[in-house]
Amino acid sequence: MGNINLNTTSVEVRDHRIGTIISYHGSASQLVEESRGKSVREPKRTFTQCSDCSQGCAETLTYMIRGAAVVIHSPLGCCNPAVQYVAGQAGTQVRNLPPQKVQAISTNISIKETVYGGVAKLRTAVLEAYKRFSPSAIFVQSSCAAGIIGDDIESVADELEPELNIPIIPIYCEGFKSKTWASGFDAVFHGVLRKIVKEPKTKDKDLVNVFNFQGCDAFTPFFEKLGLKPNLVVPLSTVEMLARMSEAVCSTHICETLGTYVSEALEKKYGVVQVKAPSPYGIDWTDQWVRALCEATGRKEAGEKLIAAEHERIKEPLKKLREKLSGKKAYIFAGHSYAHNLANIARDLGMEVIGVTTLHHDQITDSDSEELNTLDKLVKSGGDIKNFSVCNRQPYIMVKLLKKIKPDVLLTRHNNIAVVGTKVGIASIRATDANVIALYDGVINLGNRILEGLSSQKFYDNVAAHVKLPYTQWWLQNEDPFLFETR
Ligand code: SF4
Structure with a gap:
């Protein structure tokens, strides 16, 4: 499966896997050319004012999975449920979903655990999360401290999974491993693919995975025009919706950073076609995306009709905006x-x-x-x-x-x-x-x-x-x- 190996506990970070860089200045065309063959010479930044870590991106996805709980195996300062709580509440409102709490516990690794190991504390926290929240799955997120002391998160998950009878999913998002916080997205998807997605019982020819964040639902009304249903994943979805990703006819996403790793894995492992087009932003890219989506779902004629109708529908407001801008x-x-x-x-x-x-x-x-x-x-x-x-x-x-x-x-x-x-x-x-x-x-x-x-x-x-x-x-x-x- 190319760069994708679901038999390993963690995914290789973006820096190595797809040559991610965080410094460059020049022209866009030069960057395109140098990127072929991963040959960009990344400048070194000798002064850095701020940064962020993979755990933040992992939180963005896991905290708002409906019915799931998260155990963050870290010192207290590494986790920040409040930010995701606010974003998630806004998301539930615009999608008309019932309000939802973030169900998270930090193991609060201290000096003692960094010396003697934190596995016992992690086991207690997972059991506590199960008792408090009755979740349908528990994500266990790693951290720099847990990674450095080498706590065996995998064994704790394997040991407790049969006892609790729900998926327990280790997410390896230690901040020190990658200079790119987006590596946290891949870490979550790797865990979801390993531990939650099931072999398809059936194929739903109208179901399309849409990898997105906790924003409004612009996709359901649009997909209805084509007789399709979006499976909106990951934030605000349920664990059942994640398990069904293998039953979809195809996958698409709102940006490649978020969606390409999981889409590629679903295509290679379960034959869920990845829509091969840029995400639907701008008229020309949306046209290309509709055509690729309709090809993947066997609706070419309906796609052409929809494109023509949509162009006509937005013609006047678009003209006015172009005049002003x-x-x-x-x-x-x-x-x-x-x-x-x-x-x-x-x-x-x-x-x-x-x-x-x-x-x-x-x-x-x-x-x-x-x-x-x-x-x-x-x-x-x-x-x-x-x-x-x-x-x-x-x-x-x-x-x-x-x-x-x-x-x-x-x-x-x-x-x-x-x-x-x-x-x-x-x-x-x-x-x-x-x-x-x-x-x-x-x-x-x-x-x-x-x-x-x-x-x-x-x-x-x-x-x-x-x-x-x-x-x-x-x-x-x-x-x-x-x-x-x-x-
Ligand atoms: S996981 Fe590491 S980089 Fe991320 S917040 Fe904790 S200490 Fe900082």
């Missing part, structure tokens, strides 16, 4: 392929994409398909992007990049990035819910958000006038945002 300059700062998605929509709206920064870059994907290489698609469909960089947040770099390039609007996904844009006086749009800006309506939705942001420019000017940035004059006046990167 044409020539406006956009800068994109977001996670790997989601940044490509945002850039493609911005171009669709007639905007000039004057720069993109992605939080990491995967040189290849887990699939062999060129159709999933969205950076290549972006360059081929809309031309090169001269100012293209890869940077794992780092506000000290962002401030300089934005001040230097001066876009009209900053498109982001993450809260802390939008704040940096706001502080330097740029209309900053936070497109957090990826589902809101997906499909044909998504282009209109993002266009309207951008117009709102531009109409508030006075607010951004005021914020910038009153904010004191925590950087020295030397750094702010220095021309080069990448001064601390060396090859």
